[in-house]
Amino acid sequence: QPTASAAPTFTLVQTPSPTPSSFMVALQAAYCFADCTLVDQVGGGLAQLVNGAACRTGIGIEFDGVDDYAELADVPIGGATTVAVWVRVDSLDGVKQQIFEFGDEGSDDGIKLDVSTDGHLWWGIDDGLGWAGASATDAVRTGQWMHVVGTHEGSTMNLFVNGQLAGQTTAAWEMQVETRAVHYLGRAVGWWFDWNCYSLHGAIQNFQLW
Numbered sequence: 001q002p003t004a005s006a007a008p009t010f011t012l013v014q015t016p017s018p019t020p021s022s023f024m025v026a027l028q029a030a031y032c033f034a035d036c037t038l039v040d041q042v043g044g045g046l047a048q049l050v051n052g053a054a055c056r057t058g059i060g061i062e063f064d065g066v067d068d069y070a071e072l073a074d075v076p077i078g079g080a081t082t083v084a085v086w087v088r089v090d091s092l093d094g095v096k097q098q099i100f101e102f103g104d105e106g107s108d109d110g111i112k113l114d115v116s117t118d119g120h121l122w123w124g125i126d127d128g129l130g131w132a133g134a135s136a137t138d139a140v141r142t143g144q145w146m147h148v149v150g151t152h153e154g155s156t157m158n159l160f161v162n163g164q165l166a167g168q169t170t171a172a173w174e175m176q177v178e179t180r181a182v183h184y185l186g187r188a189v190g191w192w193f194d195w196n197c198y199s200l201h202g203a204i205q206n207f208q209l210w
Contacts, residue, residue, distance in 0.1 A: 029075045029209040030043075033060035034086075040060030045073020053186065061185065065091065065201025071189035075209060076139040077102055077111060080153040085113065085206035088145045092119045096188075096199040099148075100207070103189040104181045110189060111175070113150060114198065115140055123150035124171055134159040134167035145205070 005209045020192055030041040033109075036055040038047040055061050055070035058178055061070055087099050103110020107157050116122045119140050124133030140146070149160040152172060159167040182189055187197035 003024040009079065027167035027210055028077075029072065029207070031072070031207045032202070033207070034058060034205045036060075040073050040075075043075060045075075047072050048187075060086070060203050062184040062203045063200040065097070065199050067187075067197060067199055069197065069199065070182040070204075071079060072185065074179045074208070075102075075183060076179045077178055077209070078175040080174065081111065082110070082149065082151045083113065083123075084148055084149045084206075084208045085148070086145055087202060088205075089115055089140050089142055089202040091142055091201045092140065096198045097200045097202075097205070098184070098186065098188045099185075099200055100185045101187070101189045102180050103181045110173065110180055111150075112188070113148065114188075115200075119160060121148060121161065123148075123157060123167065125152055125157065125166070125175060132169060132172040133157060134169045135196040136161055138166065168171040204206075 027042055027087040031047060033055055034040065036057050038055070046069045048202060049055065049061065050069050050071060051067040053061055053063055053070055062067065085099065089097065092115070094117055097115040099115065100114040101110060101112035111125050115122065115134065121136040121140060122133050124131050136159055147162050151158045154174065155167050155170050155172050157172045158165060185207065189193050
């Protein structure tokens with residue numbers, strides 16, 4: 001008669017929680033445009049669609065590349081910052097396209113993500129003394145959704161595309177934490193851009209700011 005083997009014993013080892021990054025310690029704003037919810041899920045503010053920008057369920061806010069844009073509710077920016085956005089660029093015609101820009105009208109103080117004239121993403125910051133930023137190595141592929149994340153702390157800015165580091169600079173600086181005048185998706189900040197807002201031709205599905 002064989003002797004039954006003793007039941008195996010298991011020791012549960014608790015996995016330590018990851019240490020929160022200083023980039024992402026406090027979610028400041030979160031919009032889910034994929035289901036056409038225009039309300040900030042953190043602060044409760046409402047995004048405004050301007051000049052014909054429209055939201056389609058399952059897609060997000062669509063921009064015609066002419067004058068469409070969205071304005072988000074007020075939110076403080078500055079210090080260590082992370083921004084994440086799902087975006088699709090539908091055409092490249094050698095003209096800069098603004099995915100988002102937060103800043104003060106009449107000055108250069110702010111943050112932005114754009115498609116440069118050469119078709120590359122550029123994540124930039126300015127404290128009023130001049131722009132610094134990180135450019136993606138590869139050009140944008142039109143018609144394809146991208147998950148783009150920009151991080152900034154101290155002098156370092158990182159640009160990630162679909163989870164991969166796409167660009168970096170160590171020549172930046174942190175802005176003072178405060179609420180800027182405007183918070184645009186799909187166009188640039190500044191009264192001098194009224195003739196050409198660097199409008200986005202594409203769509204934005206989700207937006208988050210830490």
